[in-house]
Amino acid sequence: MVILVQTTAQLLAERAKNSKIGFVPTMGNLHQGHISLLERALTEYKTVYFSIFVNPKQFGPNEDFARYPRTLENDISLIDKLTQRFPNSKVVVYSPKDPQEVFPENADQLISVWGLSTELEGKIRPGHFDGVATVVHRLFKLIKPETAYFGLKDYQQYMVIRQMVKDLNMAIKITGMPIIREESGLALSSRNQYLDPEQKNTSIIVSQTLKQIIKKLDGKRDNISKAREIIQEILNDSHWNYLEIRDSETFSLNTTSSNNITILAVYQLGTTRLLDNMQVEIQ
Numbered sequence: 686m687v688i689l690v691q692t693t694a695q696l697l698a699e700r701a702k703n704s705k706i707g708f709v710p711t712m713g714n715l716h717q718g719h720i721s722l723l724e725r726a727l728t729e730y731k732t733v734y735f736s737i738f739v740n741p742k743q744f745g746p747n748e749d750f751a752r753y754p755r756t757l758e759n760d761i762s763l764i765d766k767l768t769q770r771f772p773n774s775k776v777v778v779y780s781p782k783d784p785q786e787v788f789p790e791n792a793d794q795l796i797s798v799w800g801l802s803t804e805l806e807g808k809i810r811p812g813h814f815d816g817v818a819t820v821v822h823r824l825f826k827l828i829k830p831e832t833a834y835f836g837l838k839d840y841q842q843y844m845v846i847r848q849m850v851k852d853l854n855m856a857i858k859i860t861g862m863p864i865i866r867e868e869s870g871l872a873l874s875s876r877n878q879y880l881d882p883e884q885k886n887t888s889i890i891v892s893q894t895l896k897q898i899i900k901k902l903d904g905k906r907d908n909i910s911k912a913r914e915i916i917q918e919i920l921n922d923s924h925w926n927y928l929e930i931r932d933s934e935t936f937s938l939n940t941t942s943s944n945n946i947t948i949l950a951v952y953q954l955g956t957t958r959l960l961d962n963m964q965v966e967i968q
């Protein structure tokens with residue numbers, strides 16, 4: 686069963702009927718990546734809350750807030766299709782029509798996770814992670830989930846949310862779910878639809894480069910400095926916004942005692958930034 690609520694009053698009334706729930710926050714325009722989060726949530730909870738809200742606070746002034754795809758009807762039918770495989774389950778879709786439902790006037794706190802939010806993606810998009818942390822905090826307060834599910838494609842976002850929950854002692858389990866890719870290797874993203882056919886062909890460079898670096902690493906910590914030299918050469922192509930190796934657990938550039946590392950990348954094609962990462966165990 687799928688229930689759509691479009692005001693916070695309706696959301697809270699509905700929430701009062703359920704006890705432990707899972708929660709999947711999204712900005713809509715759903716693809717298989719989002720559906721994999723919902724599927725996991727439905728295997729763990731009978732009732733799952735699913736938000737669809739294009740959060741104005743996480744877009745910079747020159748970003749794509751206005752043209753971000755809004756496809757509620759199609760999103761609901763995808764959710765409905767999946768939910769039919771879980772006959773005793775309920776999915777409550779919270780899709781507020783008016784941003785004021787989420788951010789009422791005079792309720793203007795800003796949640797900022799220091800350090801993590803100003804590095805890498807946060808350096809290129811100042812304020813972005815504050816916008817993300819602020820909306821997720823607000824949604825957590827309204828929805829009070831036991832577990833919330835995030836895609837690991839936005840690995841830095843996942844780290845920011847995890848840190849926020851830890852810092853604020855929120856009793857919410859954060860589950861990260863693997864990236865879903867097209868056959869070409871391109872990580873699924875709502876923004877991929879901005880790519881023209883030529884850009885789509887070029888886009889495979891991102892996953893191919895990440896794989897190439899993993900191959901060079903060959904599971905060995907000692908190979909990281911060589912891999913970083915190769916990365917420096919790759920970065921001569923100015924399409925790369927960044928390509929970095931970081932410790933998966935601490936997000937630090939210091940990988941001298943890392944057991945698992947994440948290679949994070951953004952490759953820009955026109956105005957579309959292709960965000961991707963891959964993780965690998967090292968010894």
Ligand code: PAF
Pocket residue numbers: 710711712738740743817820821839842
């Ligand atoms: O990953 C997203 O879609 C968004 O950043 C999130 C977590 C739903 C917050 O608006």
